[in-house]
Amino acid sequence: MKSEAWIFAIVTIFFALVTPAYWFIAGDWTGTSALTMTTLLAVMVTFYLGFHAKRMDPRPEDRKDGEIADGAGELGFFPPYSWWPLWCGLTLSVCVFGIAAGAWWLFIIGLVLGALAVSGWIFEYYRGVHAH
Structure with a gap:
């Protein structure tokens, strides 16, 4: 989950830079508040993923020596068609x-x-x- 945490960290930095730029360019309260909330949401997801990435065993895609075959096995239950x-x-x-x-x-x-x-x-x- 470290890779996902880094992706959301990059998204957080992007929104943190875009929000004040939007305020100075547009001067719009609605868009600025929406971008601020988006930034805070990205911060929350980043900290959540980073918190759990430190406390769980690394997945095969998180390990440097991980092989494709390490991720094999049952992926879960997928229901058949349903109306x-x-x-x-x-x-x-x-x-x-x-x-x-x-x-x-x-x-x-x-x-x-x-x-x-x-x-x-x-x-x-x-x-x-x-x-x-």
């Missing part, structure tokens, strides 16, 4: 459209259908073809 994210996204769009249009009844319908879609997504590995 539930589509239904969750559609019900979220119904909820947002209901709020934007001022139709609270449509928002409530979206919430009910969204609860069904989220529960289907959570429990998809407990029933059906992919049940354990």
Whole structure:
């Protein structure tokens, strides 16, 4: 994680230099505050990655003697196809459209259908073809 910490350190330095330059060139409070918050966020991520990089065992890509084969093995569980994210996204769009249009009844319908879609997504590995 040292390489990621260095990348974010470079990003932090970049935003720390760009923020005052933007203020002097544009004089815009909104952009300056956004760039300031971006700088602070990059500082936070840099310190987090640097803190954990010192306390964890180095990964194969962090070691100088690391080989490609050292990173082999199981990478994790990748689920097969699923239709539930589509239904969750559609019900979220119904909820947002209901709020934007001022139709609270449509928002409530979206919430009910969204609860069904989220529960289907959570429990998809407990029933059906992919049940354990």
